[in-house]
Amino acid sequence: xxxxxxxxxxxxxxxTALNDVSIQxxxxxxxxxxxxxxxxxxxxxxxxxxxxxxxxxxVYFEGEHATERSAKDRRVGFVFQHYALFRHMSVFENVxxxxxxxxxxxxxxxEEIHERVMxxxxxxxxxxxxxxxxxxxxxxxxxxxxLARALAVxxxxxxxxxxxxxxxxxxxxxxxxxLRRLHDEIHVxxxxxxxxxxxxxxxxxxxxxxxxxxxxxxxxxxxxYEHPANSFVYHFLGNVNxxxxxxxxxxxxxxxxxFDVQADSGxxxxxxxxxxxxxxxxxxxxxxxxxxxxYVHAIGPLVRIELIQADNQQIIxxxxxRERYAEQRFATGEMVSVRPRQVKVFPAGPAAGDYSI
Amino acid sequence: MSSSQKSNVxxxxxxxxxxxxxxxxxxxxxxxxxxxxxxxxLSWAEFWETVTTPRVxxxxxxxxxxxxxSALINGLFGFIVSWVLVRYRFPxxxxxxxxxxxxxxxPTAVAGIALTAVYSKxxxxxxxxxxxxxxxxxxxxGVLLALTFIGLPFVVRTIQPVLEDLEIEFEEAAxxxxxxxxxxxxxxxxPAVFPALLTGVAMSFxxxxxxxxxxVFISGNMPMKTEITPLLIITKLEQYDTAGATAIAVVMLVSxxxxxxxxxxxxxxxxxx
Numbered sequence: 001x002x003x004x005x006x007x008x009x010x011x012x013x014x015x016t017a018l019n020d021v022s023i024q025x026x027x028x029x030x031x032x033x034x035x036x037x038x039x040x041x042x043x044x045x046x047x048x049x050x051x052x053x054x055x056x057x058x059v060y061f062e063g064e065h066a067t068e069r070s071a072k073d074r075r076v077g078f079v080f081q082h083y084a085l086f087r088h089m090s091v092f093e094n095v096x097x098x099x100x101x102x103x104x105x106x107x108x109x110x111e112e113i114h115e116r117v118m119x120x121x122x123x124x125x126x127x128x129x130x131x132x133x134x135x136x137x138x139x140x141x142x143x144x145x146x147l148a149r150a151l152a153v154x155x156x157x158x159x160x161x162x163x164x165x166x167x168x169x170x171x172x173x174x175x176x177x178x179l180r181r182l183h184d185e186i187h188v189x190x191x192x193x194x195x196x197x198x199x200x201x202x203x204x205x206x207x208x209x210x211x212x213x214x215x216x217x218x219x220x221x222x223x224x225y226e227h228p229a230n231s232f233v234y235h236f237l238g239n240v241n242x243x244x245x246x247x248x249x250x251x252x253x254x255x256x257x258x259f260d261v262q263a264d265s266g267x268x269x270x271x272x273x274x275x276x277x278x279x280x281x282x283x284x285x286x287x288x289x290x291x292x293x294x295y296v297h298a299i300g301p302l303v304r305i306e307l308i309q310a311d312n313q314q315i316i317x318x319x320x321x322r323e324r325y326a327e328q329r330f331a332t333g334e335m336v337s338v339r340p341r342q343v344k345v346f347p348a349g350p351a352a353g354d355y356s357i
Numbered sequence: 358m359s360s361s362q363k364s365n366v367x368x369x370x371x372x373x374x375x376x377x378x379x380x381x382x383x384x385x386x387x388x389x390x391x392x393x394x395x396x397x398x399l400s401w402a403e404f405w406e407t408v409t410t411p412r413v414x415x416x417x418x419x420x421x422x423x424x425x426x427s428a429l430i431n432g433l434f435g436f437i438v439s440w441v442l443v444r445y446r447f448p449x450x451x452x453x454x455x456x457x458x459x460x461x462x463x464p465t466a467v468a469g470i471a472l473t474a475v476y477s478k479x480x481x482x483x484x485x486x487x488x489x490x491x492x493x494x495x496x497x498x499g500v501l502l503a504l505t506f507i508g509l510p511f512v513v514r515t516i517q518p519v520l521e522d523l524e525i526e527f528e529e530a531a532x533x534x535x536x537x538x539x540x541x542x543x544x545x546x547x548p549a550v551f552p553a554l555l556t557g558v559a560m561s562f563x564x565x566x567x568x569x570x571x572x573v574f575i576s577g578n579m580p581m582k583t584e585i586t587p588l589l590i591i592t593k594l595e596q597y598d599t600a601g602a603t604a605i606a607v608v609m610l611v612s613x614x615x616x617x618x619x620x621x622x623x624x625x626x627x628x629x630x
Contacts, residue, residue: 051529071532078533084526088548098534101544153535 001062001156002027008057017043019213030183032200033193035210041193050074077150081162083142085134092130098153120148140171160192176203231346234271243270255287263347272340277318280337288337395603407604420586424565427504432558435512443520457513465570473575495577503571508561515557559620
């Protein structure tokens with residue numbers, strides 16, 4: 001089912017959680033709402049679920065006005081960060097809950113409920129734990145039960161609020177891949193909230209990057225990563241090296257290259273990822289800057305090198321593959337030439353690097 | 358030798374258990390055993406006769422009946438009061454929260470006098486409801502009222518922390534699964550709160566059984582009608598019939614202990630299930 005939110009605004013006291021947000025979620029896709037804490041992503045999800053009421057704006061399900069519908073009538077499956085499993089019920093009873101509370105006319109028979117619950121528990125690979133209490137399960141298992149419970153009522157939309165946020169790193173990775181496979185199987189329109197960039201990039205069909213109650217960019221993971229719409233998105237998706245330059249007549253010059261910028265004049269910021277920074281002992285001149293190596297961190301798959309630019313004392317961070325590092329053996333204190341291989345240039349504005357996670 | 362192997366991650370069990378038993382003996386068991394010892398000066402026949410005279414039997418009925426009923430009433434309304442105090446924000450909430458504790462703090466005689474004044478024929482409420490045929494002061498209804506007044510904070514104060522811990526997420530989950538408000542209360546909130554509610558009701562019941570001060574004012578103490586058991590004990594004491602007083606006390610003690618034990622067992626059984 002497609003979902004549309006139109007001109008949604010929501011404030012909590014003096015805090016603006018959502019500021020005139022409009023967005024369409026296509027049917028059958030797995031969409032990630034990505035952003036730092038306080039960006040409004042969870043609020044948007046809860047407004048779609050009917051757990052929160054927007055101050056302004058409306059929600060449409062399949063083109064139908066749904067703003068006034070209560071959470072109970074929206075047929076939305078909601079998965080909470082901390083699972084919210086009913087502690088006094090077994091795993092089976094938890095999953096069966098949504099079916100058992102249906103009005104008598106539409107409630108399936110006892111046998112049907114049993115069959116459906118066991119089928120769902122099989123789907124989440126937990127049928128062997130049906131009689132356990134939630135407290136006897138691990139975090140990953142609990143979240144799978146919560147997912148089965150949400151799916152039991154055959155929701156038209158599945159909404160997941162930081163579903164893996166409370167799990168440890170390894171289980172998190174396993175579970176998000178599992179969610180991706182599950183979604184490929186059942187194709188129910190799904191929206192999940194996360195502040196984990198890797199999670200969003202790996203799992204989602206589409207990413208909605210949010211910041212301070214607004215949407216910064218919508219697009220496929222590939223598109224968003226390769227072509228960030230602005231400095232905020234660039235910053236949020238990974239580590240950044242910034243270089244300053246100026247804009248003249250809509251163009252900025254940096255390292256012997258010219259870039260078109262969406263502004264006529266003023267300051268511009270050149271953004272480069274650490275893994276796009278090239279280091280060389282031999283090269284000088286055109287586009288290369290001199291810098292002194294301050295620190296080499298050679299643990300893990302990548303070697304991280306911190307440098308200080310010779311002319312303006314700015315710090316540059318570079319990441320080299322182990323092989324490249326082994327060839328060159330850069331040492332602390334050495335003067336080298338650096339050059340960003342690939343950059344994005346945005347006009348310097350208030351959005352540049354003014355947030356913290 | 359073997360004792361060194363039995364070391365526990367939480368040392369001090371022996372010491373703390375010893376202290377617990379010593380303390381309980383000093384404060385609770387020794388005084389109570391005096392009740393039994395004094396009673397033992399009666400012969401079995403005398404004891405039986407004392408505790409089964411019609412007037413005493415009537416007082417048991419009133420004491421246990423009114424206490425149980427007041428505990429149930431408190432269970433229902435205490436639940437609502439704590440629900441409101443936990444779930445909603447409104448001006449004056451802190452004041453209402455403090456008012457709940459008043460029956461704890463007030464000397465019970467004061468409560469009794471106040472209730473009698475308000476509910477007697479000329480009182481604020483009494484003068485309003487007496488024409489409707491409802492008499493509160495000097496009737497069993499008055500006893501019930503006083504016991505309910507005394508027991509309310511026990512229920513509220515036991516449920517409140519449990520409700521506070523019950524995250525709103527559970528209700529939201531139930532709602533998103535299609536449960537109506539009533540279904541959510543019945544299937545999610547109530548089972549979570551039930552053990553605490555049972556404890557609160559049991560404590561309110563126990564407190565009501567032992568209540569004396571407030572009841573004697575409002576009940577009028579009419580033999581066979583509005584006499585509670587604690588009153589009979591006092592009456593016997595005033596007549597220097599100490600053994601007779603302790604005999605009735607023994608009956609109360611044993612029966613209330615059995616009831617409380619039963620409630621505890623019920624709770625343990627529920628928790629295990």
